[in-house]
Amino acid sequence: MALQDRILGRVNDLIVRRPTGVVVAFLLVTALFAPGLATISTEAGTEQFTQESPAQTALDRVNEDFGPTFDAEGGSTQLIHRGRNVLSKPELLRMLRVLERLDSREELRVESTSSAASTVARTLDPSATTLDAQIRAIESASPGEIDRAVRAAADRPGFRTQLSDDFNPESAAASATIAVVQHRIPGGVDETAGMGTDSPLTSIQLRAQRVVAATDGDIVVFGSGLVAREFSAIIFDSLFIVVPAAVTLIFVFLVYAYRNPVDLVLGLLSLVMTVVWTMGFLGLVGIPFTQLLIAVPPLLLAVGIDFGLHAINRYREERATGADIRQSMALANRQLLVAFFIVTGTTVIGFSANTVSDLGPIREFGIVAAFGIVFTFLIFGIFLPAAKVTVDELFDSLGIPMPFQRPLGSEGTPLGRVLPVGVAIARRAPTAFVVLVLLGSVGAGYYGTGVDTAFSQDDFLPPEDNPDYLEELPEPFRPGEYTVTERTNFLEANFEAAQGDTVVVYVQGPMRQDDALESIQRASQHPPETFVASDREADSQSIIGVVRSHTNDSPSFARLVDRSDVDDDGIPDDNLEAIYDALLSSSARDRALQFITEDLRSTRVVYTTKGDAEQGAITRDARTVADRYRFDATATGAAVVFQDVADAILASAVQSLLIALVLTALFLLFIYHVLVDRVSLGLVNLVPILVTIALLAGSMRYFDLPFNALTATILSISLGLGIDYSAHFVHRFADEYELRLDRADGEAGTETPMTAVFPALTATVTGTGGALTGSMITTVSGIGVLVLAITPILGQFGVLTALSILYSYLTAMVVTPSVIVVWARFVG
Structure with missing residues (x-):
């Protein structure tokens, strides 16, 4: 206790005695992190997940030993041609002329082309080896000669694979065809089961797209470079929709929660600094920004909002007793720094548990989120209180009154009358209620063991058609047009060979x-x-x-x-x-x-x-x-690689949860032993979050939300964020409880440990409960806007994170009082 008091005393002295210096120091650090924002790179698609898969390693060896589908020193672009009959004379000429235009552009580095039109032309004239000669062969042939050439070409290897599944040799007709353009690219193309953003084909395919768009007919360009570019665009478009929506909702709720423009500005400034520190750190250390990291800013906003509301609300409680500015902040922050430390410690444990994952993006998510939470603790635990003291003293010196300083949830307010519902249950039947909740949690957890695990490129693809509400957004928030899903679905539906339904056995011997x-x-x-x-x-x-x-x-x-x-x-x-x-x-x-x-x-x-x-x-x-x-044989191929990732996702979810649970339990037992010499309160702190995790797992199965590349992190995140609510509740209760017992000792034993429980609970729910409610409403809304993100995987993550926060709040406010009463009867 002496060490804890010394540390708290020094931090508080720094805040209340030198608030202006603290504010200036934090602003300078913000300026140091800001340049990192300009150096952030992006990485999108599935390639980032497959790189460390054993099956991908085998696939890399296959590509190295036998060469990719096309030349290892080049890359390929597909042209998708649709029409009533792409094998008719006009359509064959249209395709050949498009290929000729592409071949004539030196910057496109065309090495060779392959198409059904070329095959038909060479069937008509075997000497037609150039595109120009092939065009002349088709131009000089009659429709009947072309139909006979199509029927003759039907038996050639590869001809049918270039045509849609509805190809009819007898009528010489098909509704779609694929042509392939091969390019010479220095350095070659890295072929993996997934898609990445660093494809050297991108600029070539963008130029090819402009060339093809200037021609007549329904011919479009499709290739890995364009897909990667679209994935990258989806990240920025999602952020451009989600962030403003989150900021708007957060602003609206914070206006109500703070009810004071000065406090509102300080809270928002602290949130901005948190994001700048975290994103600047991302750029400075060179971690690329991926789809998973889109979830980091909303998570930091969730914790930051909670810390900010608690800091201001607790300070207002002390000011309401008549204490002066510095004394009020010293008393409030002395208590809150401990609570913030508990929340930060458990949340960092929850996020850091993801670093055991075999998947690189999930490990990076855990690292960035953990650092972000530490930054949040420093900014809201030190900077915000110092800034509040500085501003309040400035207003006080100018004789300007600070309006709307009543704490949230205080007795007599509508919220204050609703919050004690958990205390009311705890007065009547705490043991029965706890047993009922635990049985329900076991049932929900068992039901949740049936949650599916999935990983595919569809998780990262935008919908084929944007929802109407996205199309109604004004510029510049309206998302762009995405073609990758429509074209991928078209290829899968119409070209059996394009479905990638093959597996490879790599044999060494x-x-x-x-x-x-x-x-x-x-x-x-x-x-x-x-x-x-x-x-x-x-x-x-x-x-x-x-x-x-x-x-x-x-x-x-x-x-x-x-x-x-x-x-x-x-x-x-x-x-x-x-x-x-x-x-x-x-x-x-x-x-x-x-x-x-x-x-x-x-x-x-x-x-x-x-x-x-x-x-x-x-x-x-x-x-x-x-x-x-x-001999030594290894199964590989896209399906096997993606299943490897899906298995790693499930293992990551289970391992990170178990590690987070064990480390969190040990941390809570230790911290409550150090703080109040009551180890068992650590278990009390843990019960609500175990209930939350069980409810969340059951909800995932009920709503058919699988573990995927992003939701694999949700259980450990729920533990980290959920502890936030129960930690604030239990720590405030411990303070109120010890205060009443100490007061009873000084008044000749007028209060016993059991009679002190309910007054301490009432003070907790009316004090801390108000800040918890404001935090819950604001963060559920702020994180819930991830459902507006363009890719389904982010929407699923937003729903689950919002549910985890809602469950954490409800279990903290409703379940924790009964758990505390049971604890007081049998342990406390």
Whole structure:
């Protein structure tokens, strides 16, 4: 206690004796953090989550060993062409002329193009190897000749994959087609399962978009660079909608809560400083701003509003007793600094628990949020009281009265009559109520164990059509037009090949070994349910397919394979090194190297999965097939990578919650032992938040809100923010309780520990309860505006955070009084 008193005494002396110096020092620190705002970079999309996935590591090795879909030193752009019949003569010419315009632009670095129109033109005239020649071939052909060329091209590899699923060879018609433009890009393109914002394709695709937009016809540009740019735009558009809406709501409620323009300005200034410190820190240390970090400013506003209202309200309580300015602030801040320290400690623990996550963005979220809470503590615990003293003394010296200084929730006010409902329950049946609440919490928690876990790019995509209320917003708040969702949905609905329904098995081992190819064949037999199969063999692409294809093209190679096929099943199981050498020295070399490395030490097998199969089931089945291989085999591909992330999300949610619970419990037990020598009050402090977490988990399942990349943090955040309410309540009660017991000792035992409980509870709910109510209403509204964010993941996070604050407030005000009475009867 002596150390605590010395620390509090020195901080309070600094605040009340040198308030102007404190204010100037904090403003200078703000000026130091401000330049960091200009250096903040952004990172969006799913790539940031997949980078540390084991499946992504395997996929990187696949891309490194076998090359990406396109040249490793380049990138690709898709052109989506829609129409009544994209294989008609006018539409074929339209596509070829667009490709010719793109090819003629040096800045677009076009290396090659691929399209159904080019295939039809080369079918008409095999010598038409240039776009100009292909245009002439189509122009000189009759519609009937073009239809016959389409039917002839239908059997060529790759032609059908460029056309929509409604392609009809007989009528030579399709409603959509995809053309691919390959670019030469220095440094190459990093290919991962997700999408990032640092794609070198972005500027090229933006220029290509302008070129295509200037032409006739329904042709649009689509590519990873444009998607990444749109993801980045969504972040800023969301902030531009959410922040003003949050500030407006917060301002309205703070006007009511403070009821004083000077106090309102001080509170808002403190909130702005908190955001500047945190965002400036973000820029100075080089952490990129991601979708997850959009949630940090509202969280800091939630804690800052709470601290600000408590600081001003507690100060007003002391001023109402007749104490002078400095004495009132010294008394109020002496108590509040302890409460703020408890809240800060538990909240930092809750946020920091996310640093155990295997996902980098969640770790960064925990780090930034934890630092932000520390900054909030310093600003609202030291700067705001010093600024309040400075301003009040200035007004007092000028003889200007400070209006509207009545504390919130004081007796006699409408709010003051509602707040004691929890005390009323505690007077009548506290034990029964606590047992009922605990049983309900166990039920809600058990129900909540069925919450789903999900991770996909859809979480980060904007809706295909913006809601009407967003379209009604005035400029500059109205969001832009987003195309990525519409085009992604169109590709998935109309192009089976665009759905990405494949998994890759990456095999490492001596492929020269006689049974290497037999191993691939055996692994593909009797495939699991999610794999596409025919004749009880999985539909796959592998080096076996290259061997079979080249056997049809080369009689000499066919004879070599026949001599090497000991068991006569069409798969060579002898002289494999000779077969590979023949294959790699033939015209099939490029295709062979897509499936086997030149050192013959690794291969890949690509399996097709069913379109309606769930991601989790695909991953389990892919790993089952990988386990069948004799060599070291790893299942990978976009579905597997995303399932890895989903599993990491669930593990992150559970681990961070358990760590936060244990550390918070230990912290509370220790701090209450140090402060009031009552260790058990730490458990009292913990009960309401356990109830809150159980209710929140149940609500997530009831409202079908899954754990995803952002909501994975919600349980530990709920613990951190929820402790805020119960910590203020329990600490204020402890002070009031000790005060009455000390007073009873000085008055010859006129009050017992049990008779002191209810007066202390009443003083707590009418004093601290008013500030808690104002804080709850303001922060629920301020954080609730995240539902206006453009991406669904932020809306879900806003709803859950608002629910957690509401539950924390209700359990603190209604449940805590009964828990305290039970504690007083059996422990206190």
